[in-house]
Amino acid sequence: MKKRLLSLLLTLSVVLTACLPVYAASGSAASSQPSSTGSATSQSGDSMFKPDFTLNSKAAELVNLDTDTVVFQQNADQKMYPASTTKIMTFIIVMENVKNVDKQTITYTDKEKKQIDGTGSSTAGLKVGEIYSVHQLLYAMMVPSGNDAALLLATYVGGGDISRFVTLMNQKAKALGCTGTHFANPDGLQDENHYTTAHDLALMAKYALTLNYFLEITNTTVYNLKPLNNSSVNHQLTTTNAMIDRGAEGGAYYNPYVKGIKTGHTSQAGRCLVTTAVYGGRTYLCVLMGAPTKSESYGEMIDTTHLYRWVYTNFNLVQIASANQPIWEVPLKYAWNRDSIVLCPEKDVTAVLPEGVSANSVEVTPNVPASVDAPIQKGQVVGTATLTYAKQKLATVRLVANETVDRSELIHSANTARDIVTSPWFLGIAAVILVLVGVYVALALFYNRRKGSLHKVKKYRRF
Numbered sequence: 001m002k003k004r005l006l007s008l009l010l011t012l013s014v015v016l017t018a019c020l021p022v023y024a025a026s027g028s029a030a031s032s033q034p035s036s037t038g039s040a041t042s043q044s045g046d047s048m049f050k051p052d053f054t055l056n057s058k059a060a061e062l063v064n065l066d067t068d069t070v071v072f073q074q075n076a077d078q079k080m081y082p083a084s085t086t087k088i089m090t091f092i093i094v095m096e097n098v099k100n101v102d103k104q105t106i107t108y109t110d111k112e113k114k115q116i117d118g119t120g121s122s123t124a125g126l127k128v129g130e131i132y133s134v135h136q137l138l139y140a141m142m143v144p145s146g147n148d149a150a151l152l153l154a155t156y157v158g159g160g161d162i163s164r165f166v167t168l169m170n171q172k173a174k175a176l177g178c179t180g181t182h183f184a185n186p187d188g189l190q191d192e193n194h195y196t197t198a199h200d201l202a203l204m205a206k207y208a209l210t211l212n213y214f215l216e217i218t219n220t221t222v223y224n225l226k227p228l229n230n231s232s233v234n235h236q237l238t239t240t241n242a243m244i245d246r247g248a249e250g251g252a253y254y255n256p257y258v259k260g261i262k263t264g265h266t267s268q269a270g271r272c273l274v275t276t277a278v279y280g281g282r283t284y285l286c287v288l289m290g291a292p293t294k295s296e297s298y299g300e301m302i303d304t305t306h307l308y309r310w311v312y313t314n315f316n317l318v319q320i321a322s323a324n325q326p327i328w329e330v331p332l333k334y335a336w337n338r339d340s341i342v343l344c345p346e347k348d349v350t351a352v353l354p355e356g357v358s359a360n361s362v363e364v365t366p367n368v369p370a371s372v373d374a375p376i377q378k379g380q381v382v383g384t385a386t387l388t389y390a391k392q393k394l395a396t397v398r399l400v401a402n403e404t405v406d407r408s409e410l411i412h413s414a415n416t417a418r419d420i421v422t423s424p425w426f427l428g429i430a431a432v433i434l435v436l437v438g439v440y441v442a443l444a445l446f447y448n449r450r451k452g453s454l455h456k457v458k459k460y461r462r463f
Contacts, residue, residue: 049354049392051310056299057289058270059198062307064208064317064352065276065283069394071352076199079180080289083264084122084145084240085190085272086196086229088204090154091138093168093186097157101134105228106156108132112148121147121189125235130227138213139223144237145263147187154186160188176203190268198287205261205274205285215276218260221245243275243301253301257308267293273300279307282317284308313355320359320387321349321397325343327364327385328399331371334407341372343382343399351387351394363388370398374407 049071055188059080070076098104108126116123124146126132132140134156140149151162158165162185169183178200184191192445196204221244225235232334242248243258257279264272271291277284286307291299321327326342343366368383376382380401387394 034244051307053306055288055303055306056291056295057288057303059287060289060303060307061198061202061287063202063285064311065209065285065298066317067350067352067395068206069352070199071284071315072307073199076202077180077197079195079197080272081190081194081266081269082188082196082201082289083190083203083266083269083272084147084188085262085264085274085289086186086194087141087145087150088201088208089140089169089173089183090150090186090213090275091214091217092172092204092208094134094138094153094157095167096172097168097426098134101138101213104134105131106134106137106152108148108152112151112155115151116148119147119189121187122240123148124225124237126152127227127233129229130233131229132225132227135213136225136228139217139220140225140235140237141350142217142262142356143220143223143239145240147189148230150187157280173204176200176207178203188264188266190266195294198289201274201289202285202287205287207275208261209224209285215260218262219244229433240274240299241275249298253298253305254398255305255308258304265293265352271298271300273304275304279308279312282312284311297440311352311376315352315354317350318353318357318359319348320351320353320362320384320394323347326402328366328383330368330382331346331393332376332405333373335374335405338374338405338448341376341382341405342402343368344402345385346379346381346398346400349387349395351389353389353394357389361389362394366399372401374405376401376405378402378404 011298051072055074059075059078060073061070061076063070095101108128108130110128112126113128122145124140124144126140126148128148134153137149137153140146141153154162154165157168165186166183169186170181173183173196174182177194180195180197181200182193182195188194221239223237225237226235239245239248240263241260242253243255244260246254248254255277255279259276259278261274261276270289272289272291273291274285274287277286282416286304288300288303291303323345326344328343329340330343332338332341353361365386365388366383367385372382378401381398382401383399384396385399386396
């Protein structure tokens, strides 16, 4: 019976011990490495600050291109008709699908002419039979806003099928993050299924600015378009953008700091304008849509001037975080003679702030773990920090360790043992084992007493 009792207790102990959870090394990379949130990103969405004037345009977005910060928005996500600002996307698709814009040539045919005739839209004056390089046609499309050039380019890239080209336009818009855009044609002629938003148009323009020739072409005021097959012909093209042409409209809208990009105008879309401006080492992108068409003045150009004057007068670029300057500290485990690690921004962060506001006014809100485990490498991402001013989000930056710290195996082993011994599982199993030992002792005592009583009974029976 003694052997049976011991076997039963041993079996119960083994079963309970098997339930003890396996403790992973708490100093592993997985435990100390948070999910990546990307590099420093700038605020977009609601306007950071509002000007003290009213716009003529229905929708607007003003972006600082140095920091990719949206400084001002008005109805920026409202669906609007883009008119000829559509050609920004047409330019993108052409550049991405033509290998050599200087060597590849296209002939203007009666097919394109018939599509243009009767529309009353702006053209570059192309004639049937004239041959041009793709590069020339990009000028013809963007400078005078030539719909004939846009249709010719779209037909060429679409392999004779404009709808195929339009599909590429919509696919690219989606790839750029545009959520309120749908194109129905490459030129911007009115169509109820042809729309975008000020924010989406800003996304397209920002991307187009990275492409070869884009700013050069869109900032051209006069271009001489000569057919490759007839050098005696010259179509002199003039920009539709009075903000970059000193001679247009008597110079009333000319601004020496404005560069490009594209105008647009239909009765349904109103007046639209996309521009950039460079002043004092700062670059901005301005998108305006839906300015009145019946007014004798160009409301979208007036708005552009006011917005640029407002932002350049009232705001500066300020470095609000430095990769060499610590901005937070978190507890550190399993390191010898160290109990914390200093965190720095992964990279320098610059933001748009009102005149006179310094980096000291920026609030830092960290998103970091309660602690990290050694070993940790210099530059290892530990968390993020959100930088704000006046409750406006300026940027989110990743925080990295500013040095390498090795793990102390002695401290790690001791802490692992302590964690196991003090864990609820271990304490519970230990309690069960103590109970079983107590039961075993009690049963053993009971068994011995009973054995002694039986021995006495047998002894008395002998007599």
